[in-house]
Amino acid sequence: MLNLYNAISYVYMMIKKMFLDKILLLIVLLALFTNSVEAQDSSLSQDKDTLVLTIESAMKIALSESPIVKISEKEVVLKKEINKEAYAALFPDINLSGTYSRTIKKQTMAMQFGEETTTIQVGRDNTYNGGMIISLPIFAPALYKTINLTKTDIGLATEKARFSKLDLINQIKKAFYQLLLAQDSYSVLTRSYRQAEANFNIVNAKFIHGTVSEFDKIRAEVQMRNLKPSVVSAHNGVNLAKLQLKVLMGIDANYELVINGGLKEYEMEMFISKENNVYYNLSNNSDLKQLDLSNKLLQNTLKLQQTNFMPTLSASFNYLYMSMNDNFRISSYDWYPYSTFGLSLTIPLYKASNFNKLKQTKIQIQQLALNRLNLERQLNMKISSYLDSMNASSEQLMSNKESVAQAEKGRQIASKRYDVGKGTILELNDSELALTQAQLVYNQSIYDFLVAKADLELVLGE
Structure with missing residues (x-):
């Protein structure tokens, strides 16, 4: 009895060990397969991004x-x-303005004193103007x-x-x-093609066994290929x-x-x-x-x-400095300010x-x-x-x-x-x-x- 019991225990331990080994092997294989699938999926996702759409999300993206x-x-x-x-x-225009002019021929003025006429030349060689000009539309x-x-x-x-x-x-x-x-x-045509293919396989098998005519086989094959x-x-x-x-x-x-x-x-x-x-x-x-x-x-x-x-009405304001001289010693020039204010009315x-x-x-x-x-x-x-x-x-x-x-x-x-x-x-x-x-x-x-x-x-x- 003891030997029989020992034999049964030994067989039970061997079966248990083989069963555990198979389970461990299965777990390892599943882990390797999962990693392989994940790697393939990641490589596919890197090649092409997938976008799951609804009509609302499509409109939102667009x-x-x-x-x-x-x-x-x-x-x-x-x-x-x-x-x-x-x-x-509507806002005023503000501009800085500056001009320079050189007199080539001075203007001559004639003055009558009794029977004698006296002429004098007016102006200077150099004339400078500079200042600010403001214009504003009123109407x-x-x-x-x-x-x-x-x-x-x-x-x-x-x-x-x-x-x-x-x-x-x-x-x-x-x-x-x-x-x-x-x-x-x-999807409809694919299902129809698969059904036609299945029908052809059935008809072809029957034709091989001689239960249907060759005409049925040809018609089924033509239906599938069409x-x-x-x-x-x-x-x-x-x-x-x-x-x-x-x-x-x-x-x-x-x-x-x-x-x-x-x-x-x-x-x-x-x-x-x-x-x-x-x-x-x-x-x-x-x-x-x-x-x-x-x-x-x-x-x-x-x-x-x-x-x-x-009609249109606009206002303008000028504040300018002027200097007239016969030389180019600018540091010694005398500058004289003058300003004007005016209204301009245009009636077409x-x-x-x-x-x-x-x-x-x-x-x-x-x-x-x-x-x-x-x-x-x-x-x-x-x-x-x-x-x-x-x-x-x-x-x-x-x-x-x-x-x-x-x-x-x-x-x-x-x-x-x-x-x-x-x-x-x-x-x-x-x-x-x-x-x-x-x-x-x-x-x-x-x-x-x-x-x-x-x-x-x-x-x-x-």
Whole structure:
């Protein structure tokens, strides 16, 4: 009994030792594998940065990095500086002035004393003038209207900057939705290709065993090979959509964009939008606002041109020193100060071109009013078109969703019929094609809705 017990204990210790050794070996291998994966991941991250995007983060990056937005913001800053320049004209101009003149031939004066005439030469060889000159506008209507003009110009530049942001957001949204559509289409075509490949493998195996004809094998292989170019084209479409989104966002092309989810996640948004019956107006439309500001700009220009018929009044003050000498010993010169204060009044009487300028500006105002009326009609037509497109996409969604479900069921039935020998390869291929088309049309309906909604938001200035 003791020997048997010792033998059992010995076997138990050997098994335990082997088990522990294997566990230790497994731990070491796992550690080495983890370090290797981490090293590969770090090397990949060094080669190309990955950026996980949502539509909100894409718009945020674009608004901060896009050169288009920065250019429009710089334009607003430029207009503000121009406005400050117009205000600066209200302040006095102060200048230091100095002149020197050399007399080549002195002026001769004649004086009559009885019957005798005496002539004398007046002046010195060298004349120096130097001092301070101050000028200040007192009443300058053109200056005041110019200030109002630059204020309106700032508003127009600000509105253009807002439109550039709205337009960029619109392009970002559509590029983002285009990328989702490209990814979903690629996913659908890839699944279809894999299913066609699996069908070919099954049919080929049956052909080898002699249970199906060579025609079925050929049809399955043709179906599989016909899908391959579509898969490659869809993959290229994904890359192109990513590149377009990168350009609009203003980021480097080396970034790898990752967008989780797909167009199906926006399905609920379509139902919510359909239930909300909102009255749409064009009060925030940027194009109309720009036309209104342009009209205000022309009105201010007209007022500015009318100031050409108004008088202007300005004041000036001079404080100068003068010295006249016949030599260049400047240290011994005597300097004599003198100062003046004056008012200058200018009253325009007649200038023919002023009347023509007024007529031109009035014609431009009339043209702008007609352009605004035409633009408003076009924008209302666009709103109706976008709303019709959104409603059509929403109504098609349920039908397309049901088509996908029916196509999936049809494919399953066709596959089972073919497996039991009651169906043909043509039925199986047709069911696969019908499912692929249904899924693509389903994704397209969501994409059409989102694009129309983005264009509607741009027109409404949201």
